[in-house]
Amino acid sequence: xxxxxxxxxxxxxxxxxxxxxxxxxxxxxxxxxxxxxxxxxxxxxxxxxxxxxxxxxxxxxxxxxxxxxxxxxxxxxxxxxxxxxxxxxxxxxxxxxxxxxxxxxxxxxxxxxxxxxxxxxxxxxxxxxxxxxxxxxxxxxxxxxxxxxxxxxxxxxxxxxxxxxxxxxxxxxxxxxxxxxxxxxxxxxxxxxxxxxxxxxxxxxxxxxxxxxxxxxxxxxxxxxxxxxxxxxxxxxxxxxxxxxxxxxxxxxxxxxxxxxxxxxxxxxxxxxxxxxxxxxxxxxxxxxxxxxxxxxxxxxxxxxxxxxxxxxxxxxxxxxxxxxxxxxxxxxxxxxxxxxxxxxxxxxxxxxxxxxxxxxxxxxxxxxxxxxxxxxxxxxxxxxxxxxxxxxxxxxxxxxxxxxxxxxxxxxxxxxxxxxxxxxxxxxxxxxxxxxxxxxxxxxxxxxxxxxxxxxxxxxxxxxxxxxxxxxxxx
Amino acid sequence: xxxxxxxxxxxxxxxxxxxxxxxxxxxxxxxxxxxxxxxxxxxxxxxxxxxxxxxxxxxxxxxxxxxxxxxxxxxxxxxxxxxxxxxxxxxxxxxxxxxxxxxxxxxxxxxxxxxxxxxxxxxxxxxxxxxxxxxxxxxxxxxxxxxxxxxxxxxxxxxxxxxxxxxxxxxxxxxxxxxxxxxxxxxxxxxxxxxxxxxxxxxxxxxxxxxxxxxxxxxxxxxxxxxxxxxxxxxxxxxxxxxxxxxxxxxxxxxxxxxxxxxxxxxxxxxxxxxxxxxxxxxxxxxxxxxxxxxxxxxxxxxxxxxxxxxxxxxxxxxxxxxxxxxxxxxxxxxxxxxxxxxxxxxxxxxxxxxxxxxxxxxxxxxxxxxxxxxxxxxxxxxxxxxxxxxxxxxxxxxxxxxxxxxxxxxxxxxxxxxxxxxxxxxxxxxxxxxxxxxxxx
Numbered sequence: 044x045x046x047x048x049x050x051x052x053x054x055x056x057x058x059x060x061x062x063x064x065x066x067x068x069x070x071x072x073x074x075x076x077x078x079x080x081x082x083x084x085x086x087x088x089x090x091x092x093x094x095x096x097x098x099x100x101x102x103x104x105x106x107x108x109x110x111x112x113x114x115x116x117x118x119x120x121x122x123x124x125x126x127x128x129x130x131x132x133x134x135x136x137x138x139x140x141x142x143x144x145x146x147x148x149x150x151x152x153x154x155x156x157x158x159x160x161x162x163x164x165x166x167x168x169x170x171x172x173x174x175x176x177x178x179x180x181x182x183x184x185x186x187x188x189x190x191x192x193x194x195x196x197x198x199x200x201x202x203x204x205x206x207x208x209x210x211x212x213x214x215x216x217x218x219x220x221x222x223x224x225x226x227x228x229x230x231x232x233x234x235x236x237x238x239x240x241x242x243x244x245x246x247x248x249x250x251x252x253x254x255x256x257x258x259x260x261x262x263x264x265x266x267x268x269x270x271x272x273x274x275x276x277x278x279x280x281x282x283x284x285x286x287x288x289x290x291x292x293x294x295x296x297x298x299x300x301x302x303x304x305x306x307x308x309x310x311x312x313x314x315x316x317x318x319x320x321x322x323x324x325x326x327x328x329x330x331x332x333x334x335x336x337x338x339x340x341x342x343x344x345x346x347x348x349x350x351x352x353x354x355x356x357x358x359x360x361x362x363x364x365x366x367x368x369x370x371x372x373x374x375x376x377x378x379x380x381x382x383x384x385x386x387x388x389x390x391x392x393x394x395x396x397x398x399x400x401x402x403x404x405x406x407x408x409x410x411x412x413x414x415x416x417x418x419x420x421x422x423x424x425x426x427x428x429x430x431x432x433x434x435x436x437x438x439x440x441x442x443x444x445x446x447x448x449x450x451x452x453x454x455x456x457x458x459x460x461x462x463x464x465x466x467x468x469x470x471x472x473x474x475x476x477x478x479x480x481x482x483x484x485x486x487x488x489x490x491x492x493x494x495x496x497x498x499x500x501x502x503x504x505x506x507x508x509x510x511x512x513x514x515x516x517x518x519x
Numbered sequence: 520x521x522x523x524x525x526x527x528x529x530x531x532x533x534x535x536x537x538x539x540x541x542x543x544x545x546x547x548x549x550x551x552x553x554x555x556x557x558x559x560x561x562x563x564x565x566x567x568x569x570x571x572x573x574x575x576x577x578x579x580x581x582x583x584x585x586x587x588x589x590x591x592x593x594x595x596x597x598x599x600x601x602x603x604x605x606x607x608x609x610x611x612x613x614x615x616x617x618x619x620x621x622x623x624x625x626x627x628x629x630x631x632x633x634x635x636x637x638x639x640x641x642x643x644x645x646x647x648x649x650x651x652x653x654x655x656x657x658x659x660x661x662x663x664x665x666x667x668x669x670x671x672x673x674x675x676x677x678x679x680x681x682x683x684x685x686x687x688x689x690x691x692x693x694x695x696x697x698x699x700x701x702x703x704x705x706x707x708x709x710x711x712x713x714x715x716x717x718x719x720x721x722x723x724x725x726x727x728x729x730x731x732x733x734x735x736x737x738x739x740x741x742x743x744x745x746x747x748x749x750x751x752x753x754x755x756x757x758x759x760x761x762x763x764x765x766x767x768x769x770x771x772x773x774x775x776x777x778x779x780x781x782x783x784x785x786x787x788x789x790x791x792x793x794x795x796x797x798x799x800x801x802x803x804x805x806x807x808x809x810x811x812x813x814x815x816x817x818x819x820x821x822x823x824x825x826x827x828x829x830x831x832x833x834x835x836x837x838x839x840x841x842x843x844x845x846x847x848x849x850x851x852x853x854x855x856x857x858x859x860x861x862x863x864x865x866x867x868x869x870x871x872x873x874x875x876x877x878x879x880x881x882x883x884x885x886x887x888x889x890x891x892x893x894x895x896x897x898x899x900x901x902x903x904x905x906x907x908x909x910x911x912x913x914x915x916x917x918x919x920x921x922x923x924x925x926x927x928x929x930x931x932x933x934x935x936x937x938x939x940x941x942x943x944x945x946x947x948x949x950x951x952x953x954x955x956x957x958x959x960x961x
Contacts, residue, residue: 177817209817216816216828265619364950381940382649382852384619391944401950412817413848420859420920427921431914432944474869480862480920483870498871509818513769513797513825518873519816 093310095319098200100251102240104135104490111147112472115156120163120446120461124439130161132468135491140462154486160477162442163462164220164241164469164487165418166449168328168375169355169408172210173203173224173239173247177412178508187227188234192271192278193291195259196312197234199226203247209412211504212519214241215495216416218471218484221252223453225355228262228330229270231278231288235316236260236328238453242489243504256454258352259320261288263331263340264386281336285343292347295321326352326454332386334362341370353452355408357398358390364401373404373452377414378421378428395422395444396429396436406452407444418445423478438478467491548931549574549591552910555601557581558917560886560901562879571601573908576931581902594926600917602882603902604659604909604929607854608810608844608889609763609790612653612661613643613679613687615851623647626851627667628674635721635755636747637674638692639665645687648939649852654681655936656855657917657924659909660689660899662889664696664763666850670743671706671717672697675751676763678893680909682929689907693893694788695755698765699775700822715774717742722782725752758784761894763810768822769794776805788892790844792834794825799837808840808892812847813860819847831864831884832874842889843881857885862918881918907931 110132117128117140129145131138139145147153174186185202188194203224213219220241226233236258239250263284272279278287295317301308302318319325327344331337331354344351353373354360358381360367360374367374376398381390391397399405407422409415426441450460459467468491475482487495496502505516550573557569559581571581572588587593616623625642643663644650653661664676673696678689697703699714707713724738728749735749744752754760762785766775772795779785789795792809795802802809813831818824835841843864845856861884867875876884890900899907908931915922927934946960953960 178820178823180820212816361944362947362950366950379853379855380849381652382615382617383849385617388617389943391940391947393944397944397947397950411848413814416814416816417863420863423920424859425921427923431923432948478920480859480918481866481869483866500872509824512818513794514827517825517827518829518867518870519827 093315098198098248098251100253101246101248102242102244102251102253105242105492105494107132107135107468107488107491107493109133109148109151110154110488110491110493111151112154112156112161112470113143113147115159115161115472117161117462118439118442118446118477119463120442121463122437122440122443124437128156128161130462130470132470132488132491135468137462137464137466137468137470139464154472156472159475159485160473160482161462162218162471162473162477163446163460164471164489165218165445166453166455166460167213167219167222167409167415167418168353168406168449168452169410170213170222170224170415171227171410172213172222172412172415173205173207174199174226175412176204176207177209187229189229189270192230192267192276192287193232193313194226194230194234195232195316197226198237199224199234199260200237200247200251202226203237203239203250205244205247205250206507208506208509209415210241210243211506212412213415214487215497215503215519216483217418218473218477218487219415219418220469220471220487220489221450221453221455221459222415223258223328225258225260225328228260228266231262231267231284232291232317233260233262235325238455240489242494243506252455256324256326257316257319258326258328258453259316261327261329263329263336264333265384266330285339288343289346292317292343296347320349321347323350326452328353328355328452330355332356332358334359338363338366341366341372353406356387356410358387358394360403361391361394361397362389364398364403367398367403368401371404373406373448374398375406375408375449375452376425377410378407378425392424392428393432395425396432396434399436399444400429400434404448404451405444406448408449419473419477419482420480426478438476441478548576548908550594550928550931550933551587551591552594552596552601552912553587554598555596555912556598557902558600558602558882559903560603560883561903562883562887564879565600567598569601571902571910573910573928573931576908578902578904578906578908580904594912596912599925600913600915602657602911602913602917603886603900603906604911604927605657605854605857605885606889606900607653607658607661607857608842608885608892609846609850610661610663610844610854611666611851612658612663612681612854613645613647613650614639614663614665615649616644616647618851627665629667629669631668633674633745634668634670634748635672635674635695635751636745636749637665637668638677639663639674640677640688640691643677643679643687645682645685650681650687651683651935651938652852652940653854654683654927654929654934655924655938655941656858657911657913657927658854658857659911659927659929660890660907661854662694662893664694667698667702667706669706670748671703671714672721672748672752675760678895678899680907680929682932683935689899690895692751692754692760693895694761694763695751696763696765700766700768700771701820702765711771711774718778719781721748722752722756725749726756729753756782756784758786761786761788761892763788763790765790767791767793769797769825771822772798773801776801776807779805786894790846793823793830795839796827796830796833797825799834799839802834803838808842808888809834810842810844810889810892812845813843813864815847828863828867829874832867832876835876835880836874840888840891841876841884842892843884844889858917858922859920861885862920865918878918
């Protein structure tokens with residue numbers, strides 16, 4: 044069993060899993076909390092005397108050549124489609140996207156895209172790569188700080204092992220160019236997430252997505268109450284989950300008030316994170332399966348003045364698509380996972396298209412080192428399920444589930460997630476229709492640098508762990 | 520693109536016609552499906568305009584020029600894909616409702632004092648919702664194995680059908696299951712050495728018991744088996760019941776192959792076999808069939824360092840009988856992934872340096888090849904005459920993403936495709952409440 048399923052499905056106390064995370068707001072520009080507590084939003088943390096970015100990104104785009112892909116079908120990631128399209132990449136950015144008439148300057152490398160498809164790189168809002176890396180040995184189990192139900196003070200980037208071979212699989216087989224690494228779901232408040240560029244590096248800082256906002260992972264339901272109930276401490280029930288959360292938020296509101304008033308406060312890493320959520324600069328990613336629990340979380344967010352950017356897993360989101368749309372909350376979903384635990388019992392394969400149809404921001408996510416390699420396939424299954432029930436959703440619209448929507452959830456939609464001039468040249472050339480089982484990525488560019496080419500073994504990343512092992516450099 | 524797009528309008532019309540036809544013959548068990556894109560499942564290419572005839576619950580003929588006998592219900596497939604039902608090659612279908620709800624999870628019996636003697640047949644629940652969901656995905660038969668006991672042998676699995684009735688077992692005690700490698704070590708006492716010794720001792724004890732039942736007492740202390748376990752192991756030693764072995768590391772695979780030097784009649788079927796491609800020649804020479812979870816491509820532990828999606832293709836190219844299973848990620852609820860995974864192996868043919876399967880091989884790997892691995896290719900897994908009448912008509916290429924059956928027959932009986940998931944979907948097509956609460960929408 045893979046780690047993901049082990050953590051999710053194993054009927055044991057060890058089962059705290061991977062699937063946690065929270066949602067991000069939909070517009071990076073409007074990330075303010077919607078209620079009164081947000082009134083003094085950004086000024087609050089602005090007065091803090093501490094460095095809010097002590098582990099700054101050192102990511103630098105690798106060199107790319109001016110490149111044109113011609114003749115491909117382009118899904119732009121925002122719902123647009125161009126047949127026989129042309130895309131130009133220059134200096135790490137998308138320079139232009141157009142039809143066959145778009146002129147390719149003389150010095151560009153021209154890639155023939157006839158019969159192929161071009162999309163923005165896939166963005167996975169829910170991954171534990173690096174925190175629960177391969178090999179999944181106990182020494183690598185770094186995703187859940189299971190010593191207190193609320194650990195907003197931990198940062199997942201401090202657990203990420205950049206040598207996890209899963210990153211390269213997600214790039215080469217999955218066309219994933221950016222991903223959010225979340226703490227697990229053992230805790231009500233699992234800690235901060237980090238958003239990465241899917242570019243190998245010696246250091247985590249070398250992968251950090253420049254200027255991406257932080258997220259906070261929260262978890263509803265079975266996992267926290269099971270883990271802490273088994274330790275004989277709160278929470279042991281869903282009402283206990285809410286009580287611990289509310290008490291913690293009340294402290295955070297009070298802490299933030301002191302900050303806003305300019306009063307001297309002791310450094311409190313947990314409260315700093317929560318104050319950041321209340322001010323809207325840290326995005327809330329909330330693992331939550333059941334419809335009734337999501338609705339209660341919405342009220343809790345209003346009680347204390349934060350906004351849930353994304354509900355993750357949200358297996359019952361189809362029951363409350365209207366509420367999610369009204370509250371401007373994204374739902375990050377699997378196509379068809381079900382039955383591994385009680386709160387995953389009411390899954391339907393139409394969840395993704397039904398939430399989409401209700402008008403909510405819909406995302407296909409993985410929470411798994413295997414499915415991150417085929418999120419396009421998961422989206423395709425969901426799309427076909429929707430069409431079978433009579434929906435008319437175009438292929439290019441469905442690509443928003445992998446493109447601009449996850450970018451919005453992570454607050455990086457101004458710079459990536461779609462193929463628009465000026466955005467990062469995070470691009471995948473697929474060797475066929477990306478909603479077919481018979482298709483794989485052929486080339487992947489990140490910030491305009493070609494980092495995977497199916498036809499060039501030299502452009503196939505091999506992590507330190509894999510070097511000198513059986514199968515080193517294999518096609519995988 | 521071409522394979523993705525179905526002529527939706529035409530197909531819808533056809534389906535309407537087909538369901539009108541079948542509505543008049545709900546209980547009919549003799550059926551001919553004609554004008555199909557017909558897949559036999561034996562590795563041969565699809566036949567356009569093919570016909571399959573089912574009578575008395577069995578296939579009587581299938582092919583291009585098959586006459587439709589008088590008195591059978593005729594279904595015009597209008598060009599739709601028609602295949603044998605999918606055989607889930609290694610699964611826990613029927614043993615689990617909700618994994619994390621212990622009372623509904625009969626995968627393993629880690630606290631039982633019995634091991635090889637355990638028989639999953641009475642644990643199977645044909646009314647469980649995973650049976651219906653997997654049936655609606657086109658899976659009609661499954662090889663079901665227990666996952667573990669307190670000892671190295673997990674117990675006896677069964678071959679089952681996923682029909683909408685209470686009679687689920689096609690063949691009870693159809694296999695014995697054991698894990699070597701890391702999982703086996705943890706049961707045997709902490710090392711691979713202990714696993715191999717315990718394996719040998721238990722089989723010797725069983726053999727001695729078969730010759731002289733009174734001898735078990737002197738063996739069983741060290742060998743840690745009960746009378747019922749010995750009974751089951753005798754059938755394994757004699758090759759009457761295949762021994763399914765979970766094993767992944769290349770060196771472990773070779774050592775498992777060597778077990779036959781002590782017990783030459785063992786019928787081995789290897790499961791997992793993640794590093795099998797490294798010893799493909801030996802597997803082929805030993806004529807040992809394998810069941811792989813084919814998209815496993817990460818070094819999830821130190822016995823899978825060589826993991827690659829090309830494993831299945833390389834093994835098949837070496838002459839190994841390769842079945843495609845779904846067990847490294849889900850083994851009870853999502854057998855529908857079987858077709859997706861098979862389709863992914865076809866995709867590999869277009870990647871330089873990778874090895875995949877042809878479409879025809881890939882379909883055989885989820886139908887006739889697993890049937891043969893469990894010794895039942897004469898009964899299930901293809902549309903050849905004499906096999907059970909497990910037939911599926913699809914809305915698209917069955918290996919393509921999201922393709923679904925439009926009609927399913929098991930033992931010639933037309934099956935309900937209604938699932939609890941479908942009922943939930945229908946209730947929430949409009950999520951907001953109407954004149955009455957949702958509880959009144961049914």
